Amino acid sequence: MLSDQKLNHIWRPFSSHAYAANALYIPKFGDSKAYELMVGLTQNYPVWANHPLLDYWQGYHRFGAERFEHEWQKMKVLGWEIRLDKNYWSFLYLPDGKACRIFVRFLSGIKGRLKINILIDNDSDVQRELELRLFFSPIWTLAFPKHKINNITQSTVRLYQDDFDFEFKTKQLKFKNIEVISSLNYIWFPNNIELSSNPENPISKEKMRLMIETKPFIIGPHEKKELEINVFPTKDAKNEKLGKWPKLVMPDSKNLAYEHLWWEIQHNQQYAKPKNQTRAMLTSILIPARQFGKYYLWDSGMTMLGASEKDTTFVEDHLSKLPNPQLLGSDAYTVVGSFIPTPIFAWWELYSKNRDKTLLQKYYDKLKQLSDAFYFWPESMYSAEHDGLISTPRNTNGMDDHPAIIWCEGQVWTWDYDKPLPTNPDRVRRIGKQPGMTAVAVRLAKILRLAAYQLAKKDDIQYFSKLIQKSENALNERCWNEKLGMYLWLTRDDGQLPMYGIDSCYPLMSNSVSQIQRSRILEKLFSRDDGFWTKYGMTTIPPRSEYFRHGYWNGSIWMAAQWFIWKALINNGEMKFANALADKLMHLWERNHNKTLCCWEAFPLPDGEGKSNSRFTGLTSTMLSFSHARRSPGRVQFSQDVLAKVNIDKKFTNLSAKLISPFDKVKSGFSAVLKPNALYEIFIDKNLKFKKHTDTYGYLDFAMTIPLNKIVTVYITKSSQKD
Structure with missing residues (x-):
């Protein structure tokens, strides 16, 4: 993977919100002044089909593939083939199902030149009229700074902006108009997008952008057409020669579902400040999907788990940018989403593959800090008074509408369901002690203890051994419910809470259970009567539970939780069950991808059809873990x-x-x-x-x-x- 930090005048596909094909021009890597270019396509005839330029919240959970049936968002856009080592990336536009495919490809040089290539394959019996617009804007401001349009002809647009003389050239298309527009006035920018929480790239519905319009063009039935636009931000870029387009072989239908996920992982990066330094330069950080405007710690770790199957350098690059809890203090628990340090799992997965002790040495101290901050919250470091059971800020465990969270938070809240989940009678926050997060903390401590063993850190071995023993004792003495055969949340006011989810099975992953408890948890996991097992995988809440809802996490198959259970089964030698789970999930993923070409966020019951974000990699990247474990030679x-x-x-x-x-x-x-x-x-x-x-x-x-x-x-x- 190319080290961007050493380059200036580069283009990259980094963005926090762009749904359409995009490129970010970075004159000096690390500096906040950068410019985003987005490609908007509209089909005028035979049926009007458009797409948003920005990802959006509209019908976020309720809609899956059916969202693309609405005219103003009918055209599907997907992150596609990407080779950053070759300065190449692409997007796939589908204006009418799969009948017409439009590939928008980008190739950049080292002096600032960008080539945009549009390949149109109209594999249908109808003639189509299409129209292309470019949207150009500085990322550091909502306004469009002072500029000068030096020239516009049918083949050339010249724009002087902030000491840069941008030139857009084309031979096949014809430019017709250029103007600064407010996003508020155009259908391509839906006004219900998530407002950016990235101060280096503020987003709002009033953001000003430069729109460059081209004249409509025709593509006939079964015709293929190739169009090109070149962008030159500097004089040196005008003299730069670019290499050939990379020759890429399209994977077969089964492998495409996983290769596409890897492409989307690389697309889902944002140009922002990492949370590990006070005066950090901007760099690429992981985001769960394009609509999200900030970094999420637990999503990033699950993303790195999948990426560890593809690119070690990519994972190490993002390990180096993990938040520093000692620097952030209490803010560490609010600025990174759910504070669950899953990157430790990815780090250990890499080490287990390559046995490189330098990987352990390089990141051990940083990951120990993260683990301690997670374990000892609300303190950020060791506390002898800690009882061994994990609590988290806002009772988070990554599962937004988990019934125990709703009860503890004391707020009536639903996610697209009519019957709210019960809350505590005082309607004030009660801090829950969580068996699932305690098991995660134990497993992280066991991983770090093994790393300490490899690095001959005897004091740390004793340190982690004490934490493990304290937590496992507390889990089994205070959280185990013999009648239900489950580990349960508990609060000071309520004692054990009867509403349990799949996180109550995580002590199996940490190997904190007796043989009898192991058998009872396995029975619950794979039971269709009162357990989690379904036709498509394991649900967050058992389908026959009174606390089951057709909600967000509640009622759906989520790949992150599946990974924890899959690892639990391998850790306990239950390979028949591990394979059954992995194969079921792979079938679900391939079926949905073959049908929609989307990387869906969740798979709700009763049909297992993909829903929520359609280009989501934050928690679905573990599909690469399943597929490589089952199919990749040498794994x-x-x-x-x-x-x-x-x-x-x-x-x-x-x-x-x-x-x-x-x-x-x-x-x-x-x-x-x-x-x-x-x-x-x-x-x-x-x-x-x-x-x-x-x-x-x-x-x-x-x-x-x-x-x-x-x-x-x-x-x-x-x-x-x-x-």
């Missing part, structure tokens, strides 16, 4: 309690591994993707234990017991025996 999975050194030959015929669990005896799952449709022999400590066939992708798995602090060797070899 290996094992318990988060285990350290493993794995070697696989280039032909994927032999695998050798050494595993150790330094702190507990564990039953660990183990999976690998080797040669497809082959018979393998599996040796544990030199003893032949299994013979297993790989599936059509090369996947096999098994479970094994790893004793406390004893190295276990695994050898998997392709059998010479004929089937």
Whole structure:
């Protein structure tokens, strides 16, 4: 991945709100003065179809694919192929289902030149009339600063702005008009977008932009057309020659669903100040989707988990920009959304793959700070008085309409459902002690303890061991409900709360449960009678619960929660269940993507049709974790309690591994993707234990017991025996 920090006069697809194809011109990387260019397309005939320029809240949860049936938002726009190392990115416009596809591609140079290429493929029997507009604006202000239009012809627009002499040139299109417009007066800028919380890029419905209009053009039935616009912000850019367009091979229909998710992850970056320095320069930070105007900590970690399957440098770049809780103080809990330090999971996933100790050394102290701030809230560091159960600001756990949150917050609140969830009778906030977040804190502490073990930090090993023991004792003594077979929230006023969700099963992930508790939680997870298991995955709230609603998190399948349960199953050696869950989720994802080409945020019951944001990567990126674990050659999975050194030959015929669990005896799952449709022999400590066939992708798995602090060797070899 290219290091932007070393470059000036670059273009990037960074934005906090742009729904349409966009490019951000950054004259000096890190400086707040940058300019955004957005491409708006309208189909005038045979049917008028348009799209918003900005992502919006309209019908946020209620609508899924049907939102594209409305004329002013009918044209779907998707982030598409992107190669930032090649200074290339693209967007896909669909004005009429899949009958006409318009690819808007960007290629930039190192001196500021930008080439915009529009490829139109009208694979239909109708003639179409299309119209293109460019919208140009400085990001640091709502006003459009003093400027001068130096020239406008059918092929050239010249604009002098803030010491830059911008020139727009085209041969195939014809410019017809240029004017400064207020976003308030144009349908492309819906007035109910989320107002920006990024002070470096203020957004409001009154923001002024320069609009450059072109004359309408015709594309005939089954015609293909290529159009081009060049943008030169400097004199040097006018003399710059660009390379060829990257040759990219479109993935097949199944892989496209995951490759597209990776593209959208890279598109969903914002040019803003990170929360780790007081006088930081602007840089790229992760956002959950284009409509969101700020950084969310727990979304960023789940995004990095998926990205860890694709690009180590990308993940490390964003690990370096994590918020600093000691610097931010109490603001740390309000400026980053739900304060759940999931980036630690991504960090450990990377280390488990590549065993690079420099990765541990580089980020250990920063991630320990985040973990402590999460564990000890409302303090930001160690407190001996902490009882071991985790509470969070505003009772957040990432699940907005979780029944226990609504009860504790004391506010009547619904999300598109008629019957409100119950609140506490005093209607004032009660601080909940959360079993789910406690389990997350325990798992993070166990990860950091393993890292401390690798880095020979003996004092930290003792420190984390004490936290783990305190929390696990508190979980089992105070949160476990024998009658329900679940861990429950509790408050000082209410004791245990009867409303539970999938987070009540997270102690399975932290391995904080007894064998009996493990069995009861598994029974609840996979029961369709009173549990979480459905045709499409696991719901946030059991469908037959009196607290179930067709809401936002409540009533839907969310991929972040699925990842926690999937990891819990691997951590406990329940590979049959882990595979059933992963395969169900992959089928759901592929079905929805094949139908709509969208990366949906959530999948509500009863039909599992994608809803909410259509280009969401904040919590859905874990789909890359599932798909790579099941299909990517060479990918290996094992318990988060285990350290493993794995070697696989280039032909994927032999695998050798050494595993150790330094702190507990564990039953660990183990999976690998080797040669497809082959018979393998599996040796544990030199003893032949299994013979297993790989599936059509090369996947096999098994479970094994790893004793406390004893190295276990695994050898998997392709059998010479004929089937």
